[in-house]
Amino acid sequence: MTDTQAVLQDMREELETDSNSLRKISADFCEEMKISAAGRKSSLQMLPSFLDLPDGFETGRFLALDFGGTNVRAMLVELGNRSSAVLKQRSAPLRDPDGKYDYTAKDSSAEELFDFLARLVSSVAEGELVYYLGHTFSFPCHQTSLSQTKLIRWTKEIATPGVEGQGVGELLQAAFHRLHSRIVQTVILNDTVGTLLAASYADPSVEIGSICGTGHNTCFRDKGNNGVQPMIRNLESGNFSKVSMSVYDRQLDAASEKPGEQRLEKMVGGQYLGEIVRMMAMNAAAAGALSAGGADDLIQPYCLTTADLAFFMYPALFDRPKKGPHLSVQDEKIVAVLANLVCRRSARLAAATYVGILKYLDFNLTGVHTIGVDGSLYTKLPGYAAQLQEAVKEILPERSGTVRIVAARDGSGIGAAIAAAIATRQKYFDS
Ligand code: BGC
Numbered sequence: 001m002t003d004t005q006a007v008l009q010d011m012r013e014e015l016e017t018d019s020n021s022l023r024k025i026s027a028d029f030c031e032e033m034k035i036s037a038a039g040r041k042s043s044l045q046m047l048p049s050f051l052d053l054p055d056g057f058e059t060g061r062f063l064a065l066d067f068g069g070t071n072v073r074a075m076l077v078e079l080g081n082r083s084s085a086v087l088k089q090r091s092a093p094l095r096d097p098d099g100k101y102d103y104t105a106k107d108s109s110a111e112e113l114f115d116f117l118a119r120l121v122s123s124v125a126e127g128e129l130v131y132y133l134g135h136t137f138s139f140p141c142h143q144t145s146l147s148q149t150k151l152i153r154w155t156k157e158i159a160t161p162g163v164e165g166q167g168v169g170e171l172l173q174a175a176f177h178r179l180h181s182r183i184v185q186t187v188i189l190n191d192t193v194g195t196l197l198a199a200s201y202a203d204p205s206v207e208i209g210s211i212c213g214t215g216h217n218t219c220f221r222d223k224g225n226n227g228v229q230p231m232i233r234n235l236e237s238g239n240f241s242k243v244s245m246s247v248y249d250r251q252l253d254a255a256s257e258k259p260g261e262q263r264l265e266k267m268v269g270g271q272y273l274g275e276i277v278r279m280m281a282m283n284a285a286a287a288g289a290l291s292a293g294g295a296d297d298l299i300q301p302y303c304l305t306t307a308d309l310a311f312f313m314y315p316a317l318f319d320r321p322k323k324g325p326h327l328s329v330q331d332e333k334i335v336a337v338l339a340n341l342v343c344r345r346s347a348r349l350a351a352a353t354y355v356g357i358l359k360y361l362d363f364n365l366t367g368v369h370t371i372g373v374d375g376s377l378y379t380k381l382p383g384y385a386a387q388l389q390e391a392v393k394e395i396l397p398e399r400s401g402t403v404r405i406v407a408a409r410d411g412s413g414i415g416a417a418i419a420a421a422i423a424t425r426q427k428y429f430d431s
Pocket residue numbers: 068138139140155156190191192211213214215216217218236238265
């Protein structure tokens with residue numbers, strides 16, 4: 001007879017992140033930041049955003065485009081007095097659920113993708129006298145000014161050809177041109193930067209912005225020195241490589257679009273959590289701990305989403321019947337145990353990197369620090385926000401009171417509008 005508990009215990013050990021291993025990750029993360037800051041080869045970057053924190057005087061109506069990898073959202077945002085209101089918004093998936101289009105696929109094109117984005121923004125701008133747009137583009141980019149940026153590489157399994165190495169601003173502006181639109185893209189920013197802007201607009205003590213959603217990444221405010229202006233810098237922390245991978249992580253990485261890249265993101269991001277759980281469940285089935293029928297239902301790669309994991313872990317919070325794989329009650333319980341392990345590990349790894357950044361900014365943690373976080377894991381997955389905070393406490397038992405983690409709701413939308421306000425003001429003074 002199979003000892004299910006023994007199988008689960010082995011998996012628990014394989015994914016273990018005890019306090020010491022988290023402390024080691026924090027120290028290594030801080031070290032990788034120093035290496036990157038010194039201009040040496042590191043798995044982290046210090047990508048410039050050309051934006052500093054808002055001063056609170058950002059006012060007016062701006063357009064925002066939020067392109068993160070799953071859905072695209074266009075918004076009309078009103079800013080004033082350190083608060084914001086979304087006046088209009090429209091969103092659309094990048095992959096049609098009925099399979100009519102998929103702008104993220106290898107057989108789509110840059111032109112199709114950017115025409116789709118331009119149409120969505122124009123539909124929100126219609127009838128309005130607002131033309132200044134902040135564009136959140138949530139991928140690693142090499143930025144040379146507020147609106148000049150080139151995509152370094154796609155992440156989150158996006159494979160649209162003709163965009164890597166190209167100017168993102170030019171691609172969108174050309175699409176507006178094709179539509180005869182007067183919209184001007186004033187700034188392009190990462191979603192972590194948007195999150196930091198939005199969080200610090202509401203609470204000026206925030207100095208770190210992070211996304212725990214489909215993807216994972218963090219940015220921070222670099223105070224600058226020796227003539228270097230203060231600026232928000234994008235770490236592309238999803239690419240952090242000094243984390244030890246379990247057998248399942250290695251399996252997932254090998255089958256991914258970009259093996260070897262985005263190691264941390266493949267352990268933290270919502271794009272991947274369901275797939276890790278699925279791989280574990282298949283192994284559990286091979287060891288006899290999950291039924292053969294359950295294994296058949298989980299055979300398709302990426303058939304488990306983070307929403308499915310939430311359903312298995314917290315069935316009482318959701319209405320039945322649900323979409324996605326239908327498992328027996330016993331199999332659901334096993335998958336729920338695996339989902340708990342994987343989601344908890346995600347929060348703990350992200351927390352370890354936050355401590356690494358805090359150590360880089362203030363080694364003895366003498367000050368009080370605030371981190372603004374957004375993303376579907378943080379805002380929607382029950383328990384995730386608490387696990388993040390608890391892990392910081394566990395890593396820094398004596399100083400944990402000095403670290404605050406706050407929700408930065410809608411950072412990539414509101415943040416894009418704030419960035420547009422900063423950029424428009426900057427252009428006005430420069431001209
Ligand atoms: C991208 C980052 C982004 C993060 C969260 C990652 O895949 O590389 O630029 O901030 O996802 O959306």
